[in-house]
Amino acid sequence: MSIICRTDKGWVISHYDYTKKIYTNVLSHSGVIDLTCNKNLFQILTPLMRDQEARNFIKNLSEKEYVLSREVKMKKRPRSASFDHEINIIELALKDLIVEARKNGHLLHSPTEKDYLENNLLARSTADLYVTPHVVYDDCDSQSESSNRDSSFSGGNSSGDPQIAQIRGRSYVIPPNCSFVCSQVENIVKELDGKQFDFILIDPPWWNKSIRRKRAKLSNKGYSMLYNSEIEKIPISNFLKGSGLVGVWCTNAPSHIEAVTEQFFKSWGLKYVATWYWMKVTQGGEAIRPFGSQTEKRPYERIMFGCSGDRRYKNPPPDMCVVSVPSAIHSQKPPLVEVLQEYLPDQPACLELFARYLLPGWTSLGNQVIDLQHLSLYEPSLRTPTT
Template sequence: MSVVHELSPGWLLDHLAFINKISYELHQHHEPCCSKSRPTSSVHLDSLHMDSVSSFGASATFVPSTSKPESDDRGNCEMFIQKYVFRSELFDISKPYITSANHKECQESKEKEDLVNDVKKEIFISINGKKRKRCVAFNQGELDAMEYHRKIRGLILDGSSQLIQEGLTSGFLHSCSEKPNKCSEPITLPLDTCNLSELCEMAKHLPSLNETELQTLQLMEDDTSVTEQDLFSRIVENTSGFTKIITLMGQKYLLPPKSSFLLSDISCMHPLLNCKKTYDVIVIDPPWQNKSVKRSNRYSYLSPLQIKQIPVPKLAAPSCLVVTWVTNRQKHLRFVKEELYPSWSVEVVAEWHWVKITSSGEFVFPLDSPHKKPYEGLILGRVREKAALLLSRNADVKELPIPDHKLIVSVPCTLHSHKPPLAEVLKDYIKPEGECLELFARNLQPGWTSWGNEVLKFQHMDYFVALKSKS
């Protein structure tokens, strides 16, 4: 379970445990070295067992059981099982990102907030008989952000404190004095040798496929490979109960069981629409434009007009729950609430926050930092149904109202924009066995369809560790 604790303010999540509870097992048959006439047995490994109380640095163990192989057309062969787990060091955040001069920064923040009353009105001074606007410390966007922070500060602080205290009491979180000192070593991240977004751009020049070829590609039990053109033009499904490996431009990616994806950019979403499938929950993490992205050129961003063109109305089932990740820029928050959702016929029902903490329960950034905040927002909405549809629905089917101002508290991944999973915190607000879709995804989940031009990014094998194989 990724939900470690659930209290009235929200949830304390274990993102790493959620990834590792996925059965990343590769099952392969191979001929034994011994004679076929000699009796053989195969070792089947149970799911990976993680200590949910101390997942930070927790050890992984196998529980093997031996059984006779079933008789099939492969003859007398052994089952070779390789298990993978996500690299735990990518969640090893024991100290805040900003540790020096925190007190000074908070003081400066307070002093700036004290100036707000002086700069809310336009101040004019007389220079050479002319009135000119005085240069002030904050622009309107900064003033709006400070006012928003003032309103939600108590909610973030009080709710997080309750969940963090529960985590410390249970042992899931460890105070700095209790946690043994470890020599911090730099984390070597995988080289981005396969730029997925650039490949999506190149794939537009590939020969187009006919309608038959555009149908969903299902990876069956014995499939070992797919063509690269298939990966760019069709929804790919791993229908088996085991993990599959696919190779793209020489790079290997792990596909969890019962998952599906479409690797494309916003101009090539038609395979998703051609499936004629609608979804009961749609999670969206748009590439918002900001100054940092412009400077670093880390990823391409979309304009508000481009985001509005995402065909959510065609993908959403009646009463679909739409969840959009939003940065702390008030311009983006207002856009989602006042323009984006109305254009999709989605009614805003709640606003939640993801609060990022260390493994010792501290905010990753000072709560009152004027630059970066330790929280991000999620705007939740429901697709508005037409009156005829409302009357035709079964009166016994009642939707659980979605509470406002909930918190999702977790230790973030060090990988940029690797958001925490929402499947378990949303399950009470969607129908059982509902269809789930994530847009602008960077990883896959069992039971979900994922789309984006970097949809396989965090499925790269370099982000996983192979445990000792058994046969």
């Protein structure tokens, strides 16, 4: 299982262990093998810093000057009462969950001076070595007016075992009983017409000026960012069953948080239910960055839930925390499949929009939908022959 432990405040989960669980008995051209996601991607041993910042940290550690200067600087920044309340909830949950995880033999790493100086180099370099197979996505990307919108493609795996498949000349591992559509989400009506789901997970490419400026300097494509009004227009209610649940990954920007509850959910005919927090920690259970102020990057993201009016199942409770070591791949979210089971029917029909990887039993749609299924991200190990 991916769930390491649970308290009344949330869960500690392992993204790595989940991939280890679902990619056994993989059918490949060389026989049946086991796969796991490259473990180096999760070797986050120290909080995230710039390289010079990490060197300064070690240089001044003995005198505590650098640590104290950061803390004092942050305390001077304004924080609203609602923000402080949010931080208190997360810090309290994190403390209890880390204690439980360590009882189970997890999150025990104690960082050394070498760890700080290397500054998560192994995880970062492993992520950098992975090259997104743009050949696939150039064909289904409609960012330019000349793009052929009929070039989207779909696939899946109807068997009970994961498989390695060749898709447009590249190798991907496909989990069992899943389907996918590589297409812009705006094509959802054409691609999924008539289908309805118990749970819809949405990871929108939120509009962000800073990210847009950075991407303008890069040669590789990112997904196309959307304004709030564009996300609101996605016809979610057409694809949600009467007792369905929707989860939206949201940034910490107040404008985006308000858009989910006041625009999206209302337009989709949903009632806001709860907000959960994904707390990102190192292999030693330390927050990947300080909590800081409302204007700084935080060590957590949020997922906001809304439900339809005819909901017959237990709703997610408010203010729960999901703690995990994040992947070094930018913006890769953890799998919440096992955590969400108690809020969904048996064998639920689930859909993810703006997906970047596949999940067993799910339907996934997006123009980067098999991005993180590329075989280069996984480590095979041949099975020991049985006698």
